[in-house]
Every structure is written in C-alpha cells, then in structure tokens.
Amino acid sequence: xxxxxxxxxxxxxxxxxxxxxxxxxxxxxxxxxxxxxxxxxxxxxxxxxxxxxxxxxxxxxxxxxxxxxxxxxxxxxxxxxxxxxxxxxxxxxxxxxxxxxxxxxxxxxxxxxxxxxxxxxxxxxxxxxxxxxxxxxxxxxxxxxxxxxxxxxxxxxxxxxxxxxxxxxxxxxxxxxxxxxxxxxxx
Amino acid sequence: xxxxxxxxxxxxxxxxxxxxxxxxxxxxxxxxxxxxxxxxxxxxxxxxxxxxxxxxxxxxxxxxxxxxxxxxxxxxxxxxxxxxxxxxxxxxxxxxxxxxxxxxxxxxxxxxxxxxxxxxxxxxxxxxxxxxxxxxxxxxxxxxxxxxxxxxxxxx
Numbered sequence: 001x002x003x004x005x006x007x008x009x010x011x012x013x014x015x016x017x018x019x020x021x022x023x024x025x026x027x028x029x030x031x032x033x034x035x036x037x038x039x040x041x042x043x044x045x046x047x048x049x050x051x052x053x054x055x056x057x058x059x060x061x062x063x064x065x066x067x068x069x070x071x072x073x074x075x076x077x078x079x080x081x082x083x084x085x086x087x088x089x090x091x092x093x094x095x096x097x098x099x100x101x102x103x104x105x106x107x108x109x110x111x112x113x114x115x116x117x118x119x120x121x122x123x124x125x126x127x128x129x130x131x132x133x134x135x136x137x138x139x140x141x142x143x144x145x146x147x148x149x150x151x152x153x154x155x156x157x158x159x160x161x162x163x164x165x166x167x168x169x170x171x172x173x174x175x176x177x178x179x180x181x182x183x184x185x186x187x
Numbered sequence: 188x189x190x191x192x193x194x195x196x197x198x199x200x201x202x203x204x205x206x207x208x209x210x211x212x213x214x215x216x217x218x219x220x221x222x223x224x225x226x227x228x229x230x231x232x233x234x235x236x237x238x239x240x241x242x243x244x245x246x247x248x249x250x251x252x253x254x255x256x257x258x259x260x261x262x263x264x265x266x267x268x269x270x271x272x273x274x275x276x277x278x279x280x281x282x283x284x285x286x287x288x289x290x291x292x293x294x295x296x297x298x299x300x301x302x303x304x305x306x307x308x309x310x311x312x313x314x315x316x317x318x319x320x321x322x323x324x325x326x327x328x329x330x331x332x333x334x335x336x337x338x339x340x341x342x343x
Binding site: 025027028029031059061063068100112113114116117118119122124125127141143147149174176178179 | 202203205206208215216270271274294295296297300301303305
C-alpha cells in the first residue's frame with residue numbers, strides 16, 4: 001500500500017450567456033486528481049520516481065436549440081501511479097458537434113454508443129479505470145415510429161491520444177413490441 | 188490515505204435541461220424531454236445500485252418524501268447510471284427500498300455526461316421552467332435538509 005496524500009478538486013462552473021438574445025449556453029466542468037508520493041520501505045510502498053502525478057480533464061459543452069457541440073481537454077503530466085502510462089501529455093481527444101433535425105440525430109466527431117445491452121458494441125468511458133474507447137467518426141440516430149429506433153455509425157476507435165487501427169462500422173435496430181403495437185391501440 | 192475534496196459551485200444563471208435519450212426500468216426508450224411536473228420543482232438525482240451514499244440519500248429522502256410532495260409538489264426523478272450488466276439490479280433495488288420516485292436508466296451515461304456528472308451521487312434541482320438552479324455532489328447526513336430548503340424557496 002502506498003502512503004500518500006490524495007487531492008481531488010472538482011470545480012463546476014456554469015455560465016449562461018444572454019437572456020434577451022439567445023446566444024445559447026456554455027457549460028463545463030473541471031476535474032483534477034493529483035497525488036504526491038512518499039517513500040516508505042517499511043510498508044513495502046512502491047518507489048515512485050516522480051514526486052507529483054496528476055490526471056486532469058475539463059469538459060466544455062455548448063448548446064443552442066437543436067445544436068450541441070463540446071470538447072474535453074485531458075492532461076496527464078504525468079498519469080497517476082498504476083494508470084496506463086500511454087496516457088501521456090495533453091490534448092483534446094474528445095470533440096463533437098451534434099444536430100437534431102426533426103428526430104434525426106446527427107453527430108460528427110467523437111461519440112459514445114451502445115447497441116442493446118452492449119455485448120456486441122459498446123463505446124464508453126470509465127475515467128477512474130482509465131477506460132475510454134470513444135468513437136471518432138459519424139453517427140446517425142433515427143426513430144421513425146414509436147417503438148423502433150435505428151442507429152448507424154462509422155468511425156475509428158480512440159486509443160489513448162491516437163486512433164486504433166481499422167475502421168468500425170455498425171448498424172442497429174431496437175424494436176419494442178409493446179410500444180409499437182399496444183401504445184397505438186391506446187390511442 | 189488522506190483524501191481532500193473541494194467543490195466550488197458558481198451559478199450565475201439558469202441552465203436548460205439537455206434533451207437526451209434514456210431508458211425506463213422496463214428498458215423502453217424515453218427522453219429527458221418527457222420529464223414534467225406541471226411547473227412544480229423537479230429534483231434529478233443520479234445514483235447507482237453500487238453507490239452506498241446514493242442509496243442512503245434516496246432512503247433518507249424517502250422517509251419524508253410524502254411530506255415534501257404535500258408541501259411543495261416536488262417530484263424526484265432518480266436516474267441510475269448502472270451499466271447493462273447491473274441494470275437488472277435497479278428494479279429489485281427500487282422495490283426493496285420501496286422508493287416512490289420516477290426511476291430511469293442511463294446505461295451508457297449519456298445523460299450523466301451531458302450534465303457534467305463525473306461521480307455519484309449528484310443531485311440537481313430544476314425550477315418551473317425546467318432550468319437547473321442548484322446542484323450538489325456527494326451526500327452526507329443533513330444534505331437533504333439543504334436540498335429541501337432550496338425546494339421550498341422555489342415552491343413559495
């Protein structure tokens with residue numbers, strides 16, 4: 001076990017611009033997880049070369065009507081002990097623009113997605129575990145009738161600050177018989 | 188190991204609720220656009236079956252929920268961020284604790300991400316225009332008192 005002090009700072013600023021003219025809204029959050037390490041051979045504490053390690057990130061999100069855009073800046077200078085060291089340096093590994101046109105949802109850039117329960121395809125993030133396999137590409141979502149939803153995407157998968165090899169393409173249909181048949185009868 | 192937490196909340200103006208797809212406990216599709224309480228306050232609480240403070244918060248509020256509703260008309264919407272593997276535990280948990288909240292599931296954390304939720308519990312308070320006017324991360328005994336004070340401010 002390591003003998004260390006952990007500092008976790010979470011600052012959540014919310015800024016909304018203009019009420020008279022609709023400039024849209026900008027929101028964000030900031031998360032910093034930093035640790036300092038003390039050598040302690042008596043408890044077999046691992047010897048950590050660096051005195052100070054940190055994972056930090058900030059999300060910024062803009063929304064106006066049907067349009068949303070956002071990005072995340074991540075900083076590993078250097079990544080916390082026991083985090084994959086390929087998390088290295090700074091960058092904006094996540095940025096997207098999204099628009100909803102009468103039920104058709106179009107996303108370009110980075111997105112997370114899950115087909116059904118995720119067994120076949122799941123792109124997600126689990127920051128505490130250092131997991132983030134966001135897609136980078138194009139995604140369409142559409143629900144033609146109540147009870148049927150369609151999704152399609154093409155993209156490359158995130159691999160730390162780069163892309164993994166290959167292209168991933170997927171299409172999914174989710175059919176809910178209750179919604180499709182019985183809701184209509186209620187009307 | 189010592190842990191220090193600092194949370195700074197700076198709220199200048201209102202934030203509208205983002206429109207995000209969600210699932211019900213029965214795994215049918217719905218959306219945050221369906222959240223409604225006839226102009227009365229709404230509380231959105233992000234939780235997970237594996238999160239002890241979340242369950243504690245929701246249980247503590249459940250003891251007084253009936254009174255809260257009678258006095259302010261507030262509605263509590265509890266959104267579970269349990270992933271697909273744990274999603275099946277949501278309904279049994281809700282039934283076991285006998286919660287009367289509106290429960291939704293956000294298995295890929297889309298709604299949580301759009302709201303800037305990085306850890307649970309994270310609770311938001313919405314006014315009659317469904318704008319976010321207050322939020323709180325974490326839960327310690329007594330936080331529900333502060334939440335109720337904010338709800339009362341909105342209701343009266």
